[in-house]
Structures are given as structure tokens and as C-alpha cells.
Amino acid sequence: MVEKRRFGNLVPHLILLVGVSIVAFPVYLAFVASTHDAATIANGQMQPVPGPHFLENYYRTIFVGTSSSTREPVGTMMLNSFVMAMGIALGKILISIISAYAVVYFRFPFRMTAFWIIFVTLMLPVEVRIYPTYKIVADLGLIDTYAGLTMPLVASATGTLLFRQFFMTIPDELLEASKIDGAGAFRFFKDTVLPLSITTIAALFVIQFIYGWNQYLWPLLITTKDNMQTIVIGIKKMIVTQDALTEWQLAMATAVLAMLPPVVVVVLMQRLFVKGLVETEK
Template identity: 65%
Template sequence: MVEDRPFLNFLAHAVLILGVVVVAFPVYLALIASTHTAQAFSSGVIPLLPGAEMANNYMTMLGTGMSSSGAPPLGGMMLNSLIMALIISLGKIVISITSAFAIVYFRFPFRNLAFWAIFVTLMLPVEVRIVPTFKVVADLGMLNSYAGLSVPLIASATATFLFRQVFLTIPDEMLEAARIDGAGPMKFFRDILIPLSRTNIAALFVILFIYGWNQYLWPLLITTDDRFYTVVAGIKRMAEVADAVPQWNFVMAAVMLAMLPPVLVVIFMQRLFVKGLTETEK
């Protein structure tokens, strides 16, 4: 039984509230900055109270963008980021769950070697192999395309490992029962494994969607056509203006809008996300 100690309860809540304040205060500053004019930052001091330009700043970013920074309207960049994040997250899940299924349920030569070869790629993130990856993408003519943005990032050793661990917890008796009922490998995969992995798929989708949405270096490297700019790379272009002072009110408005899709995904999938991370029994 956990003892009820008022002081410890107060201390725990104080630490939690302090943590929320530390995390939320920069977001609050960005929100406040997005409601002022550019002149409000000329003194170098960020206002702490809302301004009257919120609607104008947000409509400008969604409508015309910042032509002075080479950034198109934010709506197009957010659409590009959404397409990229969905392709990456869904592609990673499909490839990882099928590769984990093959490694766990099929007996073929060098099966363990194949798994460890996949697992070792965890030590090779995109930043390490970015030069040869760029060369391959350029030679295939995939620059300035959705395929170039997403395909090099689709393979995931982490997701493969997680699905493998999930499949290893499923009793062998379930596979034997499926065989007795006349179910082939793909029917067993479709009707049993995927439903049992639903919460894990949801948890991975949230993590991978945010991973894809927040990609910065790769989209910045392979996109020179503003039709394929992503929102994170677009914010970088807005903040770095040659021979001019960045218009921080517009930049912060773009930051707040860029936060919405990941936040909405987490909110709407919160129950499945938490269940997928904590569920241990099948």
C-alpha cells in the first residue's frame, strides 16, 4: 500500500507543474510573438502579452507566405510535410511488420544474420550516410519529388525489432490452430497477427509520423523547387534572410501552425498510443 504523505504529494505536483511551465513557456512565447507586428521586436525584447495582429499574421502565412525569404504559402509546405510524414510512417510500418513476420515465422538460411544485418543499421542514421544516399537519389532522378523526400527514410530497423518482439510473445499454439483450420501464412498474418498488433501499430504510427513531419536536413538538401518545400525546412528559410532582419512575427506564426498536425495526431491517437506502449500481454 502506498502511504498518503501530503508533503510528498505537494512536492510531486510542484515538480510536475514546474516541468509543464518549463516546456510550455517557449510555446507561449512563440504564440505571443505570432500576434504582434515585426516592429515589436526591433528592441530585441519579446512582448509577453498578446497583440492585435494574430489574424493578419496567420492569414498572410497561409495565403501569400514570405516571398522575401523565398518561402511559398505555408499551406503548400504543410501539405508536402503531411504527404512525406504519411508515406514515411505507413511505409515503415508495412515494411517492418512484413520483415518481422518473415524473420519470426519462416525458416530460411541465414535468418538470424538477416535480422542482425537489419538491426546493425541502427548505427547508421541518415546523417551518417547522407552523401551516398543523396548520390543515389540524384542518379535516380528523384530530387524535388515526394519519392525522394520519403523513400530513403522508409526502412526502419527499430520498427522491425519492435514487431519481432511482439510476434515472439504470441503463443505457438495460435499458429498451430491456424494451420489446423487451413489458414495459410498470409491469412494467419492478415487475420491474426495484424489485429493483435493493432495497438503497437498505432503507437509506432504516432512516433513515425512525428519523425517524418520533423525531418529537417534531408528535405533541405534535396529540394530546390519551392513546390516541394516542407514546413520545417521552410521555417529555416524564413528565419535566415539575407541582408534583412527576420520577420519573427511571421516565423512564429509558421511555427505555431507547423505544430498543429503532430499535436492533433497525438491527441486523437492518445489512447491507442499509450496502450501500445504499455500493453505486454496478448
């Protein structure tokens, strides 16, 4: 008989509440700051409750622009970041699932050698190969383009490894049954492997979308026009280090807006994301 303790879960819940408070309080302060005017924040008179300038600040941030350092509205920056994040996430999934399928289900010379070469690229992140990658993109005329933002970051050894490990858990009986039914390699991939990989695809999509959304160094190098800069670069440019006064209310509004797409993606795909990471077959 399991003893029911009245306060058995009190301590874990208190720890969770403290942790959530520590994480959420700075976000709340950023939101509160985004609803006040610049003078209130600069004079240190900001109250811990939302101010009266919510609509004004967010309208100016999204549709008008912020300051001389970021002449483009944040709506344009968010669009650029969204296109970049979606391109990286979908591109990584597509290339990774095809390469993993080839490594697992096809027999060709140096098959494992090719896989290990892909795996070794984990030691070569974009920061290590930044100069040759930039040189190639510049020679191809991809500066200030969405292709230049996404293509160099599409290849993913992590995704290939994740899909390979999952494909190896698919019973061989499914492959044999598919062959008996006369299905070819593409049919087996489309009708059997792909439906079974939904949770893995969802988990990889969430991780790679956030990875692409938070990119800073590569967009900083590859974009020279204001209308191509991403929201992460925009936040950095809003914090003026010269004599000009930083418009903190607009910078905080931009920071709040920058958090929304990743949060929405995680919330919408939470169930598939968790399932794709914790299932025993993975």
C-alpha cells in the same frame, strides 16, 4: 490501513506544474509574438498578451507567403511535410511488419543472418550514407519529388526489431489453431497477427510520424524548388541573417503551425501509443 495524507501529493503536483510551465512558456511566447506586428517585436515593445494582428498574420503565413526567402505559403510547406511524414510512417510500418513476420514465422536459410544484417543498419543512419543515397536518388530522377523525400527514409531496423519482439510473444497455440482451421500464412497474418499488433503499430506510427515531420537535412538536399520545401526548412529560411529584417511575427506563426500536426497525432493516438509502449507483453 493506508494513511491519507492531505498534502501527500502536493510536491509531485508542484514539480509537474513547474515542468509544464518551463516547457509551455516558450510556446506561449511564440504564439503571442505571432499576433503582433513586426515593428512591435523589433522595438522590444511586445506585451505578454496576444496582439491585434492574429488573423492578418496567420492568413498571410498560410495562404500568401512570408518573405522573399520563402516565396511559397506555409500551407504548401505543411502539405509537403505531411505527405513526407505520412509516407515515412506508413512505409516503415508496412516494411517492418512484413519483414518481422517473415523472420518469425517462416523457416528459410540464413533467416537470422538476414535479421542481424537488418539490425546492423541501425549504425548507418541517413547522415552516414548521405552521399550514396543522394547519388542514387538523383540518378533515378527523384529530385523534387515526394518519392525522393520518403523512399530513402522508409527502411527501419527499429520497427523490424519492435515487431519481431512482439510476434515472439504470440502463443504458438494460435498458429496451430490457425493451421487446423486451414488458414494459410496470409490469412493468419490478416486475421490474427495484424489485429493483435494495433497498439504496436500505433506506437510506431506516432514515433515515425514525428521523425518524418522533423526531418531537415534530407529535404534540404533533395529539394531545390520552393514548392517542394518542407515547413522545417521554411522556418530556417525565414530567419534572415543579412541586412533584411526578419519578419519574426510570421516566423513565430510558422513555428506554432509546425507544432500542430505532431501534437494532434499524439493527442488522438495517446491511449494506443502509451499502451503499445508499456504493456508487459511488449
